[in-house]
């Protein structure tokens with residue numbers, strides 16, 4: 001995976017002029033990546049120290065950094081790099097996972113890959129800003145921010161989620177208006193649809209994007225969709241449902257009783273097909289379904305959500321569509337939440353840059369997050385160590401301390417060291 005990242009960094013065109021080229025762009029990129037990967041703002045400082053004292057260091061052995069640049073040099077080297085130049089590692093890794101069959105269990109309804117597209121703000125400030133910031137003025141104060149549309153692959157019942165390449169929501173060349181999430185989704189779909197087999201992807205989004213232009217765009221690019229569909233924003237669709245409720249059999253229902261370990265839940269699925277997405281004559285007809293979960297004894301409602309989809313629905317398929325639609329919460333939980341609150345040190349002290357730095361750093365951070373997810377999926381040693389050091393925090397604390405004091409020739413040596421010192425034994429079979 002690191003080789004894939006290095007290759008992309010080495011292909012970035014040199015933006016410096018003159019002879020003073022001591023550090024390579026690849027070293028700057030891999031250096032910043034290592035900080036996110038180790039979840040340690042001080043990782044490079046420790047490794048410079050180790051280099052001075054021992055003549056070798058872990059940034060070199062574990063991440064392939066030939067010479068460790070200073071934070072200031074990293075900032076200057078990465079700032080002019082367009083984030084689009086770092087898209088390839090996401091797809092290189094995706095392709096190798098897919099070709100090796102590792103993604104086979106990661107499928108949702110109808111055997112399709114589920115990809116959630118969600119916008120998120122990853123930076124805001126009243127002072128620090130760059131020309132690519134989004135600017136808002138409220139109460140005579142100026143707010144600067146950066147937004148990104150994350151594309152994340154997930155599957156029902158699976159804990160790991162995988163980042164695909166992000167689309168930044170940022171002023172676009174030749175457009176006067178501020179960029180928005182809708183446009184970012186459109187660019188992402190148009191840019192990437194061809195990477196997938198026709199009709200092998202189902203796109204998931206929130207209610208905000210459950211509208212005809214997006215559905216038509218997805219159909220044009222041979223992608224399915226399951227989009228959260230609320231009554232407030234889909235009046236015509238819910239008026240039709242209201243009428244259908246009076247026609248016997250027009251809305252199908254399926255009830256499943258489930259024991260949750262403490263009490264019985266009643267899962268009520270309802271669905272209808274060929275309902276209008278909007279209220280004019282050119283409306284697209286879609287399938288609609290909802291799930292309501294109640295406590296059987298008290299009748300208390302525990303969960304409710306509804307979706308619009310192009311998948312045809314029957315007793316079996318509606319369960320799959322709902323499970324797939326619901327897997328989007330994991331992207332919030334496992335994706336955004338982990339990125340923001342679990343030690344990736346996004347802000348760190350690299351600063352914001354004057355061109356693309358904040359976007360380049362976020363891209364490297366997402367790659368670190370992706371690499372962790374993939375190790376979790378594919379490496380038995382990593383899985384065993386992570387299981388033993390149950391919390392994320394303990395695992396990374398140990399990693400930070402070990403690499404500060406000891407030199408490891410490779411990841412294999414580092415993980416084997418942890419594995420052995422924790423007295424872990426191979427699982428039978």
Ligand SMILES: [Zn+2]
Nearest residue numbers: 129130132133
């Ligand atoms: Zn900015």
